[in-house]
Amino acid sequence: MRRRLNGLVAVVSAVGMTAVLAGCGGSGDQGDVTLRLVAADYGDTAANSSQKYWDALVEEYEKEHPGVNVDVSVYSWNDVDRKVKEMVAAGRAPDMAQIGAYADYAAADQLYRVDDLLSIPVQADFVSRLAEAGQVDRVQYGMPFASSTRxxxxxxxxxxxxxxxxxxxxxxxxxxxxxxxxxxxxxxxxxxxxxxxxxxxxxxxxxxxxxxxxxxxxxxxxxxxxxxxxxxxxxxxxxxxxxxxxxxxxxxxxxxxxxxxxxxxxxxxxxxxxxxxxxxxxxxxxxxxxxxxxxxxxxxAMGVADWMTAFKQNGHREQVGDFLDFVYSEKNVLAFSREYDLLPVTTSASEAMAADEDDQDLMPFLEELPGSELYPVGRTxxxxxxxxxxxxxxxxxxxxxxxxxxxxxxxxxxxxxxxxx
Structure with a gap:
């Protein structure tokens, strides 16, 4: 979405004594956890940097989840994919990375499957065309984060x-x-x-x-x-x-x-x-x-999507899944889409945008999304x-x-x- 549509770096570290953490690499850890997210910057000035969006979203999430901290680093689109690749190669994969492609990581068995992370209602809410584009061999690893059409x-x-x-x-x-x-x-x-x-x-x-x-x-x-x-x-x-x-x-x-x-x-x-x-x-x-x-x-029409991914290395599956359920709430998807003139990646947010008079300038793009074709990003x-x-x-x-x-x-x-x- 490519809009444009510039990045975040993430590395996961547990907070507190490692001894109290259980289930590393399994269903999730007990105790305080720090999730590290790498994401791209969609802003064109410091005033509307994506860092501000994430800071506000994380602050709200952490208030409701005192045992989980989320550390977000934002990089430009020129750098974010390379940064994540370097981190993974160094054995320091982030918990989450919001990037332009995911197929290589999925092929290397480094990512969680989406159905192992998200609640069923959240997973089912993705626009079907985008969810399909996030699949490798019919298994979804890429979660659409931002989209647009032409x-x-x-x-x-x-x-x-x-x-x-x-x-x-x-x-x-x-x-x-x-x-x-x-x-x-x-x-x-x-x-x-x-x-x-x-x-x-x-x-x-x-x-x-x-x-x-x-x-x-x-x-x-x-x-x-x-x-x-x-x-x-x-x-x-x-x-x-x-x-x-x-x-x-x-x-x-x-x-x-x-x-x-x-x-x-x-x-x-x-x-x-x-x-x-x-x-x-x-x-x-x-x-x-x-x-x-x-x-x-x-x-x-041509559709474009950018992708959220979750790496398995640090083993915080439950915490990552819960945080992403929050990220993909209708309110948060709408807020991001409106801030950066992008299309919602969920059906609920798309319907809300279509019904809002203030969003009518995006309707020509929104109408094209359900039947759009995306790049073959599921192929390595x-x-x-x-x-x-x-x-x-x-x-x-x-x-x-x-x-x-x-x-x-x-x-x-x-x-x-x-x-x-």
Whole structure:
């Protein structure tokens, strides 16, 4: 959620004499316990750092649970996954880590199963699509913590000037881009295929073309006919015709595209909820519609989730489970989601948000979540595949690019990584 969507470090140590602690590695310890949590920072300033959210939540929890202390450390998204990996490698795994991926730890049998931690009502409350994405071999290890979807943003002022309506199909989008270019808009459609988050822009377009990263039987299908057709259309109808701006898509990062939209320089781009606040703060009037597909609305939107995990090393299963039940209460999920313009990961909080007039600006994203498709994060090969996409996909739409060849190479990389894992 990736929004963005920056980190926490955790190491577990028992408070008090070790002799009074019972059941290490089992159902839980007796006596005072300190749980250490590593989490990511979703704030963009010191004023709204995630540390403040966690400090308030922990203070409330500790008042009701005098035998349990929770120590939270927050790191940026640039550092949090690496920090946790270093801690685990050093034999100092945190009790909990709120990070971007979990499959490697699950494959190494380092994580608790979700059904060994959470109460049944809390576990059942997760949005089903997100709960499924947290599974490895049909067992859930990743607990969704934050989520978002993507929709198409468009600049209402630029569209009005060109006499345009919001696009509903690829042909509408291409026609709008041509009209905006004729009006002097330098970047009619921003296509960020740079290394920051190319895997996201790529997936949005693959889904809109009826494809995706995976095939119908759960294997990588990156070079499918639908995917090749999608990138061929992007290259021929948008990039080659000069409708994606002066920066080559392979060099354009999402943050730069968002900033240009907030300056009023971009006609259209795919965005997540945090772009609303950024654009509104700059006075940009914008609209949001579902991502266009080949002949109408795309059949699936892209969803993104970040994950809470619980490591088995320190053996505080009962305390961790009780704390996470508290974390995933409707009140706390709503508070976090509203603070950072994200979507709730539980059904109860989603329903509460949908019913609240103050949250209506998030409805276009919330409506897309139940049918969204997420990255294949349950596969240990995904990290390698994602890195390859970030590095190579921009060349598919370069002047001498060959979409079929690039997607074919990515498919071979994905197949080899999957076999190796």
């Amino acid at each position: 929709v198409l943003f468009y600049n209402k002022t630029l569209f009005a000037r060109a006499g345009l309506k919001a696009p509903k199909s690829w042909s509408d989008l291409a026609a709008a881009a041509r009209a905006l270019r004729a009006e002097g808009v330098e970047t009619p459609y921003a296509l960020p295929l740079g290394p920051e988050e190319a895997q996201a822009e790529t997936m949005m377009w693959l889904l809109s073309g009826g494809g995706g990263y995976m095939d119908a039987v759960g294997n990588y299908g990156i070079d499918s006919e639908q995917n090749v057709d999608t990138f061929t259309w992007l290259k021929e109808e948008l990039v080659d015709k000069g409708l994606t701006g002066p920066t080559p898509p392979g060099e354009l990062n999402r943050a730069d595209a968002f900033a240009a939209f907030a300056r009023g320089e971009v006609g259209m781009l795919d965005g997540h909820p945090t772009l609303m606040k950024t654009a509104a703060a700059k006075g940009v009037k914008f609209g949001m519609v579902p991502m266009p597909g080949v002949d109408g609305k795309a059949k699936s 090969s995904w990290a390698e595949v994602s890195a390859a996409i970030k590095k190579q996909i921009g060349s598919a739409v370069a002047p001498n690019g060959n979409p079929e060849a690039v997607l074919g190479q990515l498919q071979r990389t994905a197949t080899a990584a999957d076999n190796a894992s």
